[in-house]
Amino acid sequence: xxSVQATPTAEVPPPQAPPSPITPRRNTGPRKLLTGLGxxxxxLYPVVVIIGLWQALVSLGLVSPFTMPAPARVWDVAVAQxxxxxxxxxxxxxxxxxxxxxxxxxxxxxxxxILIGRVQTFRRxxxxxxxxxxxxxxxxxxxxxxxxxxxxxxSKIALGFAExxxxxxxxxxxxxxxxxxxxxWTADNFETPRLRKMSTVVLPAALPGVMTGARIGLVxxxxxxxxxELIVGSDGLGHTMAAAYRRLQxxxxxxxxxxxxxIGFTLDRLFLAARRRLLRWSPEVDH
Amino acid sequence: xxxxxxxxxxxxxxDIGAVLWPLAGFxxxxxxxxxxxxxxxxxxTSIPPAxxxxxxxxxxxxxxxxxxxxxxxxGRWVIGFVIAIAIGVPxxxxxxxxxxxxxxxDPLLTVTYPTPKAALILILVLMFGAGNVSRITIIVLGCLxxxxxxxxxxxxGIEPKLLWSAQAMGLGKVRTLVRVVLPASLPQxxxxxxxxxxxxxxxxxxxxxxxxxxxxxxxxxxxxxxxATLKVWATASIIAIIGFLLDSAFVALTxxxxxxxxxxx
Amino acid sequence: MTTTPTxxxxxxxxxxxxxxxxxxxxxxxxxxTAIQSIDIAAQPGEFLSIVGPSGCxxxxxxxxxxxxxxxxxxxxxxxxKPITGPGLQRGIVFQEFALFPWKTVLGNVxxxxxxxxxxRSERKAxxxxxxxxxxxxxxxxxxxxELSGGMKQRVAIARTLATDPDILLMDEPFGALDAQTRxxxxxxxxxxxxxxxxxxxxxxxxxxxxxxxxxxxxVLSQRPSTVKEIIDIDLPRPRRREALLAHPDxxxxxxxxxxxxxxxxxxx
Numbered sequence: 167x168x169s170v171q172a173t174p175t176a177e178v179p180p181p182q183a184p185p186s187p188i189t190p191r192r193n194t195g196p197r198k199l200l201t202g203l204g205x206x207x208x209x210l211y212p213v214v215v216i217i218g219l220w221q222a223l224v225s226l227g228l229v230s231p232f233t234m235p236a237p238a239r240v241w242d243v244a245v246a247q248x249x250x251x252x253x254x255x256x257x258x259x260x261x262x263x264x265x266x267x268x269x270x271x272x273x274x275x276x277x278x279x280i281l282i283g284r285v286q287t288f289r290r291x292x293x294x295x296x297x298x299x300x301x302x303x304x305x306x307x308x309x310x311x312x313x314x315x316x317x318x319x320x321s322k323i324a325l326g327f328a329e330x331x332x333x334x335x336x337x338x339x340x341x342x343x344x345x346x347x348x349x350x351w352t353a354d355n356f357e358t359p360r361l362r363k364m365s366t367v368v369l370p371a372a373l374p375g376v377m378t379g380a381r382i383g384l385v386x387x388x389x390x391x392x393x394x395e396l397i398v399g400s401d402g403l404g405h406t407m408a409a410a411y412r413r414l415q416x417x418x419x420x421x422x423x424x425x426x427x428x429i430g431f432t433l434d435r436l437f438l439a440a441r442r443r444l445l446r447w448s449p450e451v452d453h
Numbered sequence: 454x455x456x457x458x459x460x461x462x463x464x465x466x467x468d469i470g471a472v473l474w475p476l477a478g479f480x481x482x483x484x485x486x487x488x489x490x491x492x493x494x495x496x497x498t499s500i501p502p503a504x505x506x507x508x509x510x511x512x513x514x515x516x517x518x519x520x521x522x523x524x525x526x527x528g529r530w531v532i533g534f535v536i537a538i539a540i541g542v543p544x545x546x547x548x549x550x551x552x553x554x555x556x557x558x559d560p561l562l563t564v565t566y567p568t569p570k571a572a573l574i575l576i577l578v579l580m581f582g583a584g585n586v587s588r589i590t591i592i593v594l595g596c597l598x599x600x601x602x603x604x605x606x607x608x609x610g611i612e613p614k615l616l617w618s619a620q621a622m623g624l625g626k627v628r629t630l631v632r633v634v635l636p637a638s639l640p641q642x643x644x645x646x647x648x649x650x651x652x653x654x655x656x657x658x659x660x661x662x663x664x665x666x667x668x669x670x671x672x673x674x675x676x677x678x679x680x681a682t683l684k685v686w687a688t689a690s691i692i693a694i695i696g697f698l699l700d701s702a703f704v705a706l707t708x709x710x711x712x713x714x715x716x717x718x
Numbered sequence: 719m720t721t722t723p724t725x726x727x728x729x730x731x732x733x734x735x736x737x738x739x740x741x742x743x744x745x746x747x748x749x750x751t752a753i754q755s756i757d758i759a760a761q762p763g764e765f766l767s768i769v770g771p772s773g774c775x776x777x778x779x780x781x782x783x784x785x786x787x788x789x790x791x792x793x794x795x796x797x798x799k800p801i802t803g804p805g806l807q808r809g810i811v812f813q814e815f816a817l818f819p820w821k822t823v824l825g826n827v828x829x830x831x832x833x834x835x836x837x838r839s840e841r842k843a844x845x846x847x848x849x850x851x852x853x854x855x856x857x858x859x860x861x862x863x864e865l866s867g868g869m870k871q872r873v874a875i876a877r878t879l880a881t882d883p884d885i886l887l888m889d890e891p892f893g894a895l896d897a898q899t900r901x902x903x904x905x906x907x908x909x910x911x912x913x914x915x916x917x918x919x920x921x922x923x924x925x926x927x928x929x930x931x932x933x934x935x936x937v938l939s940q941r942p943s944t945v946k947e948i949i950d951i952d953l954p955r956p957r958r959r960e961a962l963l964a965h966p967d968x969x970x971x972x973x974x975x976x977x978x979x980x981x982x983x984x985x986x
Contacts, residue, residue, distance in 0.1 A: 212560030233580040290474030295482060299693070301647075301700035303655040305662065306670075306692035309677035309685050314499045348816040351786045354804040356833035356881060366829070370820040389569045396572060397662045398677075404572070408663075411575040419579075423572055430567030447820045447861040 235417050240424065243417035252406075257425055260391060260402040263319055264429070267326030268387035272380055275331045279338025279376070280368055289339070296335060304328040305393060312398050322394035322402065329386030337379025341372035374448055377441045384437055388430050501683050509687035519672060519688075523695075526668040529585055530657050533592025537649060541597050542642055545604025546634060555605075562598060570594040571659040583664050588657070595656030596649035603645020607638030643707050650703055654696050731807075731884050733760040733783070733917055737792035739942075740778055752778050754942035755792065763915045767928035770938030771979060776921045777889050779938075783919060784810045784887050796885070806834055809883030811874050811891045817862040823849065824858035827877045834881040848876040851910060868899035872906075879910065886911075886918045892927070901959070904930060908957060925975050929968065930957060937978045946978055 217237050223229050224236040231239075247253035281288045282296070308325050315321040345368065353367045369376075395404025403422045410418035483503050490497040501509075513519050547554040570591065577587035615637055619629045661670020669692060676684040740753040752775035760766050770776045781787040783794050785804040794801050801808075817826050827845035836844055849858060852872040862870055871891055878886065892900040908931060911918060922928055928935045929951055937946045953965055962968055 212564045215560065216564050229580075233576070287474060290471060291478030291481070294475040295478055298697050301651045301654075302693040302696035303651070303658045305655055305659045306673065306689045306696075308662070309673060310500075310682075310689050312677070313680075313682050313685060346816075347786075348812045349818065351781070351784070351804065351810065352812070352816045352818075354786060355784065355806070355808070355810050355878075356830045357804065357806050358833055367818065370818070373820070389571065392569050393571055393659050396575075397659070407572065407575060411579070414579075416576070416579060419576060423568060423576070426572065427568040430569070434567065447863060449819070449863040 232414075232416060235420065240417055240420045244421045244424070247418075247421060253421070253425070256401065256403050256406050256422075257429070259319075260395065260404065260426070261429055263323050263391045263402065264326060264387050264433070267323045267391055268330050268380075268384055270323070271327050271330035271334055271383050271387060274327075275334030275379065275383065276338050276369075276376055279335045279379075280342045280364060280372065282335070283339035283342025283372070284364075284368060289343075293339070296332070296339075300332045300336065304390070305397075308394060308397060311394075317398060317400055322391045322399065322404075325394040326387040326390030329390035330383035331386075333382040333386060334376070334379040337382070338372060338376045341375025341379075342368055344375075345371040374445055374450065377445065381434070381437055381441070384433055385430065388426065388433070392426050498682060501686055505683060506686045506690060509683045510691055513684065513687050513691060519669075519691075522667060522669045522672040526657060526661065526670070529588050529668065530592060530653060533589040533657070534596065534649065534653050536589070537593045537596045537600055537653065538646065540593070541600035541645075541649075542604045545601040545606075545642075545645075546608040546630075546638060548601070548605045549608025549610075549638070550630075550634065558601075562601065566598060571656050574660045574663055578664055583666050588660050588664070588668075591660045592653045592656050596653040599652060600642075600645045600649045603641045603648070604638060607641025607645075608634055610641065611637045639711060643711070647700065647703055650699055651696065654699065658692065731797050731917065732762055733885055733919070734758070734795045734798075735779070735783065735792070736795060738779065738782055738789045738794060739791035740775065740782060740787070741790045751942040753782075754944045756938070756943065756945055758936055758945065758948070760917050760919065761933075763917055764934065765911060765918045765920065765932045766934050766936060767920045767922055767932040768936045768938065769922060769925060769928050769975065769979065770943060771940050772923070774938045774941050774943040776938055776943075779943075780810070780887050780889050780919060780921050784808055786810075806881050807883055808885045808887055809878035809881060810887040810889065811871075811878050812889050813871075813891060813894050817870055817874055817877075819862050822859050822861055823854070823865070823873050826862070826873055827880050830877050830881040845876075845880060848880040849873070851879065852876045853906065866899075867895050868903065871895060871903060875907070875910075884916060886916050888918065888920045890921050890923065893923070900927075905959070907931070912956060925972055925979070928975070929953070929971055930959065930962060935975060937975060949975060 220234070220237055224231060224234060244253065278292070282293055283289070304325065307328065308321070311321045311324045311328075315324055349367060349371055350363070353363045358367070391402070392404045395402035396408050397404075399405035399408065403426050407419050407422035410416070410422065486500075486503040488502075489495050490500050490502040544554070544558060548558055549555075573594065574587065574591045577590050581587045581590070611634060615633055616629065619633045624632060657668070658670045658673075661668035662674050665671040665674050669688075673685065673688045673692065676688060735756050735758045738753060738756045739751070741749050741751045743749040752773075756779055758766070768776050768779065778787060782789045783801075785794075785801050785808065796807065818829065821829065824842065824845055827848060828841045831841045831844055832838075846858070849855070852875055854869060854872050854876065857865065857869065862873070865873070871894075875891070892903050895903065904927060920928070920931060932951050935949045935951060937949065938944070939946045949971065951971060953962060953967060953971075
C-alpha cells in the first residue's frame with residue numbers, strides 16, 4: 167500500500183502518492199480456502215451486484231430508460247458496435263494514446279525524478295516548480311494545448327502526459343532520495359562511475375516507489391486522454407461519448423464509459439502483474 | 454559531489470543556496486517562456502511570451518465577469534467538497550473499524566475505481582439537467598473515493614495499544630470514536646483531503662469545460678471558442694495559480710489547526 | 719573519485735589515521751562533535767579491532783576511513799598518500815543491509831568484480847570461488863530476502879573479498895547474528911584472513927570478539943571520542959577458541975578492556 171507521506175523540506179511539500187485503491191488483500195479466513203475459479207467468482211461478485219442493482223433500478227422504473235438504459239440494451243449497442251468494427255477502432259485509438267502518454271510520462275518522470283531525488287542542485291532548482299504544478303488542474307491548460315497541438319491525438323496525449331507525469335515524478339524523487347546510504351556506499355566502494363550507479367543501483371533501489379507512482383500515473387493518463395477526447399476531439403472513446411450525447415444516444419454513451427472503465431481495470435491488472443514480476447525480489451511486494 | 458548524502462559544512466553558505474537555486478529554477482523557466490516565442494522557436498500565436506500572458510492576467514483579474522464566474526464555481530466546489538467529506542470520511546472510518554462495513558463497501562469501490570468519474574458528467578446532465586446538481590454531483594463523485602480510502606487507511610492503521618488504553622480508561626464506544634479514532638486517523642484523512650482538493654478542482658473545471666453554462670471553465674472555453682489565444686493562456690495560468698493557492702492554504706490551515714501532528718500532511 | 723593505486727606486492731599497506739575528527743552540523747540541532755581526534759597507525763597485514771561505548775562514533779570513523787564520509791579535521795593516509803574518496807582498495811563490509819536486494823547472490827558478488835575490471839568471461843567463475851570460500855553452496859540464484867542473516871553476511875563478505883582489497887573495513891558485521899552463527903563466522907573470517915595479507919579494521923561492541931580476532935584492540939572514549947588506549951593482544955596464533963579461553967592472559971585482557979569501557983559508560 168502506498169504510504170502517504172510528504173517529501174521533506176519544501177515549503178509546500180507535495181503529497182507523495184494518493185492512497186492506492188483498496189484491493190482485497192486482507193487474509194480473511196474464507197479467502198484462504200478459495201482456489202482458482204472460486205477466486206474469480208469473488209472478484210466478479212461486485213460487478214454482478216452492480217449490474218444487478220442497475221437492472222433493478224430500471225425494472226422498478228426508478229430511472230427513465232432513456233437516461234439509464236437497461237444493461238441488456240447497452241450490451242446490444244456494444245455488440246452492434248463490435249460487429250461493424252467501430253468499437254475496436256475507437257478503443258484502439260484511445261488505448262494507443264493512453265499508452266503513449268503514459269510511457270512518455272514514465273520516461274520523463276523517472277529521469278527527472280531521479281535527478282531531483284539525488285542531485286541537490288537540481289532538487290533545489292526544480293522541486294518548487296514541480297510542487298507548484300502538482301496541485302493545479304492540468305485540464306485547465308487543455309484548451310491551450312489544443313491551440314498548440316491541434317485537434318488531433320497530440321493534444322490528448324499531452325493532457326494524458328501532464329496528468330500522469332506528476333505522480334510518477336514525485337514518487338520517483340521520494341524513493342530516490344530515501345535509498346539506504348549503505349547501498350550507495352557499496353557501489354562507491356567499488357568505484358562505480360556515477361552514471362552506471364544511477365542505472366544499476368539508484369533505479370532498482372527506487373523501483374518499488376517508482377512502480378507505485380507509475381500505477382497512479384496510469385489512472386492520470388487514462389483520465390487525461392479520455393477527457394481530452396471528450397472536451398474537444400474528433401475520434402476516440404471520449405469523442406464517441408460526446409457525439410452520442412449530442413445525438414441523445416444514451417446507449418452509446420454507456421458503452422463508452424464501460425469500455426474506458428474496462429481499459430482502466432485491465433491496464434491496472436496488467437501493471438500489477440508486471441510489478442509482481444519486476445519486484446519479485448522485494449520483501450514487501452505480495453505475491 | 455552534489456549527492457543527497459553529503460551534508461555541506463558551513464551553514465551560512467548552504468542557506469543562501471536553498472533560496473538562490475529555486476529562484477534560479479523559476480527564472481530559467483520564465484526566461485525560456487519569454488524568449489522562445491519571441492525568437493520564433495515556438496509559434497507565438499500558439500504560446501505567447503510570458504510577459505504578454507502576465508499582462509493579460511492582470512486584465513482578466515479586473516474583469517468583473519471573471520469574478521462572477523469564479524464565485525459560482527467556488528460555490529459549487531465548496532458544496533461538492535464538503536458533501537464528499539461528509540460522506541467519505543464517515544464511511545472510510547467505518548470501513549476501517551468494522552469488518553462488515555469493509556466487506557460491504559470495498560467491492561463497490563473496486564468496481565467504480567477504474568471509471569473516470571468526470572466522464573459521467575454528460576450522463577448526469579441527461580438525468581438532472583445542466584444545472585448545479587449534476588455539477589456538484591460530479592465533484593462529489595470525483596473525490597469521494599480517495600477521501601474514503603484515506604479515511605479507511607487512517608482508521609484501520611491505528612495502533613491497537615491506543616485503543617486498549619481507551620478501553621482501560623473505560624471510554625465507551627462513542628467516546629473512543631471521537632477521542633481516539635478520529636484524531637488518530639487525522640493525518641491520513643488530511644492527506645486524502647488534500648488530494649481530494651486537487652481532484653475535485655479538476656472535476657469542476659472539466660465539467661465546466663464540457664457544459665459551458667457558467668463557471669470559470671466556461672469562461673475559459675469561451676476564449677478558446679473565440680480563438681483568443683492570449684486570454685486562453687492567461688485564464689489557464691490564473692486557474693493554475695488558484696489550484697496552487699488552494700493547496701497551500703490547506704496545508705497551512707492544517708498545520709495551524711493541528712500542531713500536534715508529527716511529520717507533514 | 720581517485721584512489722591510490724594498489725601496490726603490486728602483497729605485503730600490505732600502512733594505514734594511518736592522523737588526528738581524524740568529525741563534527742556534524744545541522745541547521746536544526748547545531749553542531750555535534752562525534753569524534754574529537756583519533757590517531758591510529760595500522761601495521762600492514764594487522765587485524766585491528768575498534769571498540770567503544772555506543773554512540774562514540776566508531777562506525778563513523780570506519781566510514782571516514784572508507785571515504786564515504788569526509789572528516790572535518792585530520793587525515794587518513796594510505797602509504798603516506800591521503801585518501802580522497804571511496805576506493806576498491808578499502809573494501810567495506812556492512813551489516814546485512816548492504817546486499818542489493820534486486821540482485822541474486824551471484825549477481826551481488828559479480829557486481830564488484832565487474833567494477834574491479836575482471837573480464838566478463840571470468841566473472842561468474844571467480845564469484846563462485848569466493849562464495850565457496852565463505853562456505854556458501856548452491857544458493858547463487860536466491861535473492862537476499864530468501865537468505866538467513868548468516869548467509870547474507872557471508873555473501874557480503876564474499877562480495878567484498880572478491881575484489882581483493884588490501885584493507886578490509888568491517889562495521890559490526892556479526893552484530894545482527896545469533897551467537898552460534900557469529901562464532902562460526904568469526905572462525906571462518908580468521909581462516910580467510912590468515913591466508914591473505916589483508917589489513918583488517920574491525921568495529922565491534924563485543925570485547926570477546928575483539929580479543930578473539932585481533933592483534934591489537936583500540937578502545938575509544940565516549941563522544942567526542944579519542945583513543946583511550948590501544949591494547950596488544952599477545953595471544954598465540956592461530957587462535958583456537960577453547961585454548962584461548964583457558965589461556966592465563968585472557969581474563970586479564972578481558973578485564974582490562976571491559977574496565978576501560980565500563981569506566982566510560984559510568985563516567986558518561
